[in-house]
Amino acid sequence: MKSLVKKLANTDLGILIRNSINFKPVYYKHHENKFPGSVSDAFLWRTDNGYRTKFKFSDILNLFYKIDDSWVEFHFYSKTNKLIKIEKKNNLLLSNEFEINSKYLDNLEDYGTFYIFHYSKNKTKITNEDIISNRCYLGYSQNNNLYTFVHGNTFAKFSNINSKSEVLTNIVKTSFLKNQTYTIQKYFEGFDKNELFFSNPTNKLIKFSIDRRNYKLKPNNTLKLETASPIVSINSNCMFFRPIIFSYKGKYMDVHHA
Numbered sequence: 661m662k663s664l665v666k667k668l669a670n671t672d673l674g675i676l677i678r679n680s681i682n683f684k685p686v687y688y689k690h691h692e693n694k695f696p697g698s699v700s701d702a703f704l705w706r707t708d709n710g711y712r713t714k715f716k717f718s719d720i721l722n723l724f725y726k727i728d729d730s731w732v733e734f735h736f737y738s739k740t741n742k743l744i745k746i747e748k749k750n751n752l753l754l755s756n757e758f759e760i761n762s763k764y765l766d767n768l769e770d771y772g773t774f775y776i777f778h779y780s781k782n783k784t785k786i787t788n789e790d791i792i793s794n795r796c797y798l799g800y801s802q803n804n805n806l807y808t809f810v811h812g813n814t815f816a817k818f819s820n821i822n823s824k825s826e827v828l829t830n831i832v833k834t835s836f837l838k839n840q841t842y843t844i845q846k847y848f849e850g851f852d853k854n855e856l857f858f859s860n861p862t863n864k865l866i867k868f869s870i871d872r873r874n875y876k877l878k879p880n881n882t883l884k885l886e887t888a889s890p891i892v893s894i895n896s897n898c899m900f901f902r903p904i905i906f907s908y909k910g911k912y913m914d915v916h917h918a
Contacts, residue, residue, distance in 0.1 A: 868896035
């Protein structure tokens with residue numbers, strides 16, 4: 661009986677109930693499928709308002725597993741979760757980078773998310789228990805100024821390293837209620853403008869409030885908000901919901917995660 665209760669408590673519904681009543685809440689849960697997984701953050705790209713985005717990533721499978729024939733796939737989505745393009749990159753170096761500008765995205769001047777997945781046909785050096793995550797670095801440049809860099813923000817999707825199977829999500833868990841409060845450790849007063857970019861890392865509807873305003877963020881969507889509050893607290897039904905922040909002061913811009 662005890663083992664049955666434990667098993668039920670760790671199902672998706674059981675975790676949702678636990679998170680809703682704050683009983684041993686679960687913030688993250690990786691897949692239980694028996695395959696080697698490649699986990700990606702929901703990386704923010706910007707081509708709006710004169711922005712370019714630079715992405716730096718490592719060939720993790722070569723670096724740690726000595727697999728030299730691996731490749732990666734990038735999946736680009738709009739802010740409303742519409743697939744823009746999928747690009748495969750072969751012949752990787754240990755350290756790689758490329759730039760995302762409006763021309764790269766068919767002259768689109770906007771923002772959205774993208775994901776990186778590592779693949780290999782080698783089934784001898786990777787076990788079914790292995791999970792890799794390329795947290796990577798993103799650089800943002802506005803009007804050709806120097807890039808400001810920030811690393812990955814939160815886990816979002818994963819795929820099987822050895823096969824191009826379905827891309828799965830819901831690593832970050834949710835609650836029925838807006839019972840999660842996240843206060844950003846920054847004092848925002850004194851900046852000319854502060855932009856908060858929220859990306860939904862799940863296929864669930866996220867409800868949240870900030871500055872006494874209520875919002876709904878559809879599955880895998882991205883939303884930009886501005887705030888003038890000196891202290892920002894986010895109430896949501898997501899167990900780990902933190903934005904990417906752009907702060908402006910005169911000619912200077914800084915970007916970081918909350």
